[in-house]
Amino acid sequence: MTGLVLAGAVADYGSARVLGPLDLALAPGERVALVGKSGAGKSTLLTLMHQRWRDQGVALMPQDLGLVPSLSVFHNVYMGRLDRYPWWANLWTLVRPRQRDVVEITALLERLDIAEKRWTPCGELSGGQRQRVAAARAIHQGGRVLLADEPVSALDGPQAERVMRALTETYDMAVLAMHDLELALRHCNRVVGIQAGSIAIDRPSRELSTSDLLDLY
Numbered sequence: 001m002t003g004l005v006l007a008g009a010v011a012d013y014g015s016a017r018v019l020g021p022l023d024l025a026l027a028p029g030e031r032v033a034l035v036g037k038s039g040a041g042k043s044t045l046l047t048l049m050h051q052r053w054r055d056q057g058v059a060l061m062p063q064d065l066g067l068v069p070s071l072s073v074f075h076n077v078y079m080g081r082l083d084r085y086p087w088w089a090n091l092w093t094l095v096r097p098r099q100r101d102v103v104e105i106t107a108l109l110e111r112l113d114i115a116e117k118r119w120t121p122c123g124e125l126s127g128g129q130r131q132r133v134a135a136a137r138a139i140h141q142g143g144r145v146l147l148a149d150e151p152v153s154a155l156d157g158p159q160a161e162r163v164m165r166a167l168t169e170t171y172d173m174a175v176l177a178m179h180d181l182e183l184a185l186r187h188c189n190r191v192v193g194i195q196a197g198s199i200a201i202d203r204p205s206r207e208l209s210t211s212d213l214l215d216l217y
Protein backbone atom coordinates (compact mmCIF):
# COMPACT_ATOMS: atom_id res chain seq x y z
CA MET A 1 0.00 0.00 0.00
CA THR A 2 1.26 3.47 -0.83
CA GLY A 3 1.02 6.59 1.29
CA LEU A 4 -0.83 9.85 0.81
CA VAL A 5 0.62 13.29 0.12
CA LEU A 6 -0.77 16.74 0.74
CA ALA A 7 1.36 19.32 -1.08
CA GLY A 8 1.12 23.09 -0.91
CA ALA A 9 -1.91 23.14 1.39
CA VAL A 10 -3.22 26.66 1.92
CA ALA A 11 -6.39 28.01 3.54
CA ASP A 12 -7.59 31.61 3.58
CA TYR A 13 -10.70 33.09 5.14
CA GLY A 14 -11.31 36.36 3.30
CA SER A 15 -7.93 38.08 3.16
CA ALA A 16 -6.59 36.24 6.23
CA ARG A 17 -4.28 33.25 5.77
CA VAL A 18 -5.06 30.71 8.48
CA LEU A 19 -3.03 27.74 7.19
CA GLY A 20 0.04 27.00 5.13
CA PRO A 21 1.50 26.74 2.71
CA LEU A 22 2.48 23.36 4.12
CA ASP A 23 3.31 19.85 2.92
CA LEU A 24 2.50 16.63 4.73
CA ALA A 25 3.09 13.03 3.64
CA LEU A 26 1.41 10.10 5.36
CA ALA A 27 3.09 6.69 5.08
CA PRO A 28 1.41 3.29 5.58
CA GLY A 29 1.30 2.42 9.28
CA GLU A 30 1.38 6.04 10.43
CA ARG A 31 -1.18 7.22 12.96
CA VAL A 32 -0.65 10.94 13.35
CA ALA A 33 -1.79 13.01 16.32
CA LEU A 34 -2.47 16.57 15.21
CA VAL A 35 -1.93 18.80 18.23
CA GLY A 36 -1.86 22.52 18.89
CA LYS A 37 -3.86 25.16 20.68
CA SER A 38 -7.42 26.04 19.84
CA GLY A 39 -7.54 28.02 16.58
CA ALA A 40 -4.10 26.80 15.41
CA GLY A 41 -5.56 25.26 12.24
CA LYS A 42 -6.06 21.55 12.99
CA SER A 43 -9.66 21.34 11.72
CA THR A 44 -8.76 23.39 8.67
CA LEU A 45 -5.92 20.99 7.86
CA LEU A 46 -8.19 17.95 8.28
CA THR A 47 -10.73 19.58 5.95
CA LEU A 48 -8.06 20.12 3.29
CA MET A 49 -6.91 16.49 3.61
CA HIS A 50 -10.50 15.32 3.23
CA GLN A 51 -10.96 17.42 0.09
CA ARG A 52 -7.67 16.30 -1.51
CA TRP A 53 -7.96 12.61 -0.60
CA ARG A 54 -11.70 12.26 -1.07
CA ASP A 55 -11.38 9.61 -3.81
CA GLN A 56 -8.71 7.63 -1.89
CA GLY A 57 -11.02 5.90 0.61
CA VAL A 58 -11.21 8.43 3.44
CA ALA A 59 -13.39 8.06 6.54
CA LEU A 60 -14.12 11.37 8.26
CA MET A 61 -15.18 11.80 11.87
CA PRO A 62 -15.93 15.56 12.04
CA GLN A 63 -15.94 17.64 15.23
CA ASP A 64 -19.73 18.09 15.01
CA LEU A 65 -20.07 14.28 14.42
CA GLY A 66 -22.59 14.65 11.57
CA LEU A 67 -25.15 12.21 12.99
CA VAL A 68 -28.84 12.22 12.00
CA PRO A 69 -30.71 12.85 15.31
CA SER A 70 -34.00 11.25 14.23
CA LEU A 71 -32.36 7.98 13.13
CA SER A 72 -31.38 5.16 15.49
CA VAL A 73 -27.84 4.37 16.54
CA PHE A 74 -27.94 1.30 14.25
CA HIS A 75 -28.98 3.34 11.21
CA ASN A 76 -26.40 6.06 11.85
CA VAL A 77 -23.64 3.44 11.97
CA TYR A 78 -25.06 1.69 8.88
CA MET A 79 -24.72 5.00 7.01
CA GLY A 80 -20.93 4.54 7.04
CA ARG A 81 -21.43 2.06 4.17
CA LEU A 82 -24.38 3.64 2.33
CA ASP A 83 -22.37 3.94 -0.86
CA ARG A 84 -21.62 0.18 -0.94
CA TYR A 85 -25.23 -0.89 -1.43
CA PRO A 86 -27.92 -0.11 -4.04
CA TRP A 87 -30.49 2.55 -3.09
CA TRP A 88 -33.27 0.01 -2.66
CA ALA A 89 -31.23 -2.01 -0.14
CA ASN A 90 -30.59 1.16 1.87
CA LEU A 91 -34.28 2.08 1.75
CA TRP A 92 -35.25 -1.43 2.83
CA THR A 93 -32.79 -1.24 5.74
CA LEU A 94 -34.65 1.79 7.07
CA VAL A 95 -37.72 -0.39 7.57
CA ARG A 96 -36.31 -3.87 8.06
CA PRO A 97 -32.54 -4.14 8.66
CA ARG A 98 -30.81 -7.26 7.32
CA GLN A 99 -29.80 -9.72 10.03
CA ARG A 100 -26.16 -9.81 8.97
CA ASP A 101 -25.91 -6.01 9.30
CA VAL A 102 -27.59 -6.13 12.72
CA VAL A 103 -25.13 -8.80 13.91
CA GLU A 104 -22.07 -6.96 12.58
CA ILE A 105 -23.09 -3.53 13.87
CA THR A 106 -24.16 -4.89 17.26
CA ALA A 107 -20.73 -6.50 17.72
CA LEU A 108 -19.09 -3.17 16.92
CA LEU A 109 -21.39 -1.30 19.31
CA GLU A 110 -20.55 -3.82 22.04
CA ARG A 111 -16.88 -3.12 21.47
CA LEU A 112 -17.59 0.58 22.09
CA ASP A 113 -19.91 -0.16 25.04
CA ILE A 114 -23.03 1.37 23.47
CA ALA A 115 -24.95 -1.68 22.21
CA GLU A 116 -27.82 -1.19 24.67
CA LYS A 117 -28.72 2.02 22.77
CA ARG A 118 -28.83 0.24 19.40
CA TRP A 119 -32.39 1.30 18.53
CA THR A 120 -32.40 4.67 20.34
CA PRO A 121 -32.57 7.79 18.15
CA CYS A 122 -29.22 9.62 18.26
CA GLY A 123 -31.01 12.82 19.29
CA GLU A 124 -31.73 11.15 22.66
CA LEU A 125 -28.09 10.36 23.49
CA SER A 126 -25.54 12.15 25.66
CA GLY A 127 -22.55 13.87 24.05
CA GLY A 128 -20.22 10.99 24.93
CA GLN A 129 -22.67 8.40 23.63
CA ARG A 130 -23.02 10.31 20.35
CA GLN A 131 -19.26 10.48 20.03
CA ARG A 132 -19.05 6.67 20.37
CA VAL A 133 -21.73 6.27 17.68
CA ALA A 134 -19.75 8.52 15.33
CA ALA A 135 -16.63 6.45 16.06
CA ALA A 136 -18.57 3.26 15.31
CA ARG A 137 -19.77 4.73 12.00
CA ALA A 138 -16.18 5.66 11.05
CA ILE A 139 -14.99 2.12 11.93
CA HIS A 140 -17.89 0.53 10.02
CA GLN A 141 -17.09 2.65 6.97
CA GLY A 142 -13.52 1.37 6.60
CA GLY A 143 -11.09 2.62 3.96
CA ARG A 144 -7.46 3.58 3.62
CA VAL A 145 -7.30 6.46 6.05
CA LEU A 146 -9.23 7.91 8.96
CA LEU A 147 -9.44 11.65 9.57
CA ALA A 148 -10.91 12.43 13.00
CA ASP A 149 -11.39 15.79 14.68
CA GLU A 150 -11.16 15.40 18.47
CA PRO A 151 -12.72 11.91 18.38
CA VAL A 152 -12.71 11.33 22.17
CA SER A 153 -13.10 14.85 23.60
CA ALA A 154 -16.40 14.00 25.37
CA LEU A 155 -15.31 10.63 26.81
CA ASP A 156 -14.01 9.67 30.24
CA GLY A 157 -10.59 7.98 30.59
CA PRO A 158 -11.47 4.28 30.05
CA GLN A 159 -13.98 5.09 27.28
CA ALA A 160 -11.44 7.31 25.52
CA GLU A 161 -8.85 4.50 25.68
CA ARG A 162 -11.33 2.00 24.27
CA VAL A 163 -12.38 4.23 21.37
CA MET A 164 -8.82 5.28 20.51
CA ARG A 165 -7.76 1.62 20.46
CA ALA A 166 -10.68 0.66 18.21
CA LEU A 167 -10.01 3.53 15.78
CA THR A 168 -6.27 2.97 15.51
CA GLU A 169 -6.64 -0.83 15.22
CA THR A 170 -9.08 -0.38 12.33
CA TYR A 171 -7.09 2.10 10.27
CA ASP A 172 -3.54 1.57 9.07
CA MET A 173 -3.26 5.31 8.39
CA ALA A 174 -4.96 7.97 10.49
CA VAL A 175 -4.76 11.66 11.34
CA LEU A 176 -6.47 12.56 14.60
CA ALA A 177 -6.76 16.08 16.04
CA MET A 178 -6.23 15.63 19.78
CA HIS A 179 -6.20 17.80 22.89
CA ASP A 180 -5.24 15.07 25.38
CA LEU A 181 -1.48 14.86 24.83
CA GLU A 182 -0.91 11.73 26.91
CA LEU A 183 -3.62 9.87 25.01
CA ALA A 184 -2.18 11.15 21.73
CA LEU A 185 1.33 9.92 22.55
CA ARG A 186 0.02 6.54 23.70
CA HIS A 187 -2.10 5.76 20.64
CA CYS A 188 -0.36 7.56 17.77
CA ASN A 189 3.15 6.87 16.50
CA ARG A 190 3.76 10.33 15.00
CA VAL A 191 2.96 13.81 16.29
CA VAL A 192 2.44 16.87 14.10
CA GLY A 193 2.20 20.09 16.09
CA ILE A 194 0.43 23.01 14.44
CA GLN A 195 1.17 26.57 15.47
CA ALA A 196 -0.49 29.54 13.76
CA GLY A 197 -1.24 27.51 10.65
CA SER A 198 2.25 26.02 10.21
CA ILE A 199 3.93 22.75 11.20
CA ALA A 200 6.05 23.50 14.28
CA ILE A 201 6.80 19.88 15.30
CA ASP A 202 6.81 16.67 13.28
CA ARG A 203 8.41 13.76 15.16
CA PRO A 204 7.81 10.14 16.15
CA SER A 205 5.83 9.85 19.41
CA ARG A 206 8.53 7.68 21.00
CA GLU A 207 10.90 10.68 20.91
CA LEU A 208 8.43 13.01 22.65
CA SER A 209 6.95 13.60 26.08
CA THR A 210 3.98 15.82 26.87
CA SER A 211 6.34 18.55 28.16
CA ASP A 212 7.99 18.74 24.71
CA LEU A 213 4.60 19.73 23.28
CA LEU A 214 3.70 22.43 25.80
CA ASP A 215 5.50 25.13 23.77
CA LEU A 216 2.71 24.79 21.22
CA TYR A 217 0.18 26.12 23.75
Ligand SMILES: Nc1ncnc2c1ncn2[C@@H]1O[C@H](COP(=O)(O)OP(=O)(O)OP(=O)(O)O)[C@@H](O)[C@H]1O
Residues within 6 Å of the ligand: 013, 018, 036, 037, 038, 039, 040, 041, 042, 043, 044, 045
Ligand atom coordinates in the same frame (compact mmCIF):
# COMPACT_ATOMS: atom_id res chain seq x y z
N1 LIG B 1 -15.59 29.82 8.77
C1 LIG B 1 -14.55 30.55 9.20
N2 LIG B 1 -14.44 31.87 8.90
C2 LIG B 1 -13.37 32.59 9.29
N3 LIG B 1 -12.34 32.10 9.99
C3 LIG B 1 -12.38 30.80 10.31
C4 LIG B 1 -13.48 29.95 9.94
N4 LIG B 1 -13.23 28.70 10.38
C5 LIG B 1 -12.05 28.77 11.04
N5 LIG B 1 -11.54 30.03 10.99
C6 LIG B 1 -10.28 30.48 11.58
O1 LIG B 1 -9.24 29.61 11.12
C7 LIG B 1 -8.30 29.40 12.16
C8 LIG B 1 -8.08 27.91 12.33
O2 LIG B 1 -9.31 27.32 12.82
P1 LIG B 1 -9.45 25.76 13.08
O3 LIG B 1 -10.87 25.47 13.33
O4 LIG B 1 -8.77 25.04 11.96
O5 LIG B 1 -8.59 25.60 14.41
P2 LIG B 1 -8.42 24.32 15.35
O6 LIG B 1 -6.95 24.17 15.60
O7 LIG B 1 -9.10 23.15 14.77
O8 LIG B 1 -9.16 24.79 16.68
P3 LIG B 1 -9.98 23.93 17.79
O9 LIG B 1 -8.94 23.12 18.54
O10 LIG B 1 -10.59 24.99 18.66
O11 LIG B 1 -10.99 23.08 17.08
C9 LIG B 1 -8.84 30.11 13.41
O12 LIG B 1 -8.16 31.33 13.57
C10 LIG B 1 -10.29 30.36 13.09
O13 LIG B 1 -10.74 31.54 13.70
